[in-house]
Amino acid sequence: MKTQVCIIGGGPSGLLLSQLLHLKGIDTILLEKHSREYVLGRIRAGVLEHGFTELMREAECGDRMDAEGELHDGFEIVDNGIQHRVDLHKYTGASVMVYGQTEVTRDLYEARDRMQGKVIHNVEDVTLHNLKATTPPYVTYRDRSGAQRIDCDFVIGADGFHGPSRKAIPREVLREFEKVYPFGWLGVLSRTKPVNPELIYARNDRGFALCSMRSQVLSRYYIQVPLSDKAEDWSDAAFWAELKARLPQEVAARLEAGPSIEKSIAPLRSFVAEPMRYGNLFLAGDAAHIVPPTGARGLNSAGSDIHYLYHGLINHYLNGDDTGLEEYSAKALARVWKAQRFSWWMTSLLHSFPDTSEYDRHLQSTEMEYLFSSDAAQASLAENYVGLPF
Incomplete structure (x- = not known):
């Protein structure tokens, strides 16, 4: 098979780039x-910045x-x-769009179905070749029919943290930066009315909590838990009781509990890989960077990658x-590191850390007090939350 752009990864990043390029007559x-x-x-966050909705x-x-x-x-911080x-x-x-x-x-x-786009699922042993050679690159893989090969001009690695694309960059070229946080988020999806019209981020001595939503009848809630916890350790009743304990009484009183549709624990990590280009390979999204979900930058950072790639390939x-x-x-890394900074700041502001000293706790409280005493500080938070310009 031959194409102009081979995209690895069928999540929103890869699909969005494929769709955008198709509309410009570029084959993928x-x-x-x-x-x-x-x-x-897969259940993921759903706060979309202005730039992503425009894409x-x-x-x-x-x-x-x-x-x-x-x-x-807007949103609330408790x-x-x-x-x-x-x-x-x-x-x-500006505003943000809450859409799963x-x-x-x-x-x-x-x-992609309407436009008869070529999306091939259930592929194995994806391998990237000739990324920096004078001859064009190609990708090999196996499917039910056996070994396959795609010749192309460019390869886009939108295949997540564990995909083969980033691993195709030689170790002596690739630099990786990582911070692993000592807690995770236990998330519950329930078919219940959201407790609040806007998101609530709650800082509490018991740990962080987030009240989010997918629609007016579908709610998504999170609480901070130790990494040693497992989702099955938490009954629905225990989750709702702990969530209510971390919220203001008037919010907890109107919280509608119900059976969980989905329950899982996500560890929190910050990660960046540099460079995001190696020869004719371009990394995008989680293949190159991951942020804690606190600042809602994950999918949105991937969207900015797609914006830069889309316009680069068109030109x-x-x-x-x-x-x-x-x-x-x-360009992509400059915006990625700003998203990293914002996500780290939000996480540090709102979570309880197991090794926090009294000094650190006083600084955290002072940071919160300053935030809501300063229009400039709130403007900075708002600017980052709705999305920095591409």
């Missing part, structure tokens, strides 16, 4: 390790998002029972200009 083939049903079964509309995939998504002009509202629209003139990542992925899959194919591709790694 997308490879995905898992089945479509498996990909759509979805440009990809002709924004109709359902605009009809069913929830536009939020500091040991005291509530504060961050007014995003006041400080930035699963639904984003579903919309992108349906768009290459339609204008014969490689500037965007040559500058891709530097």
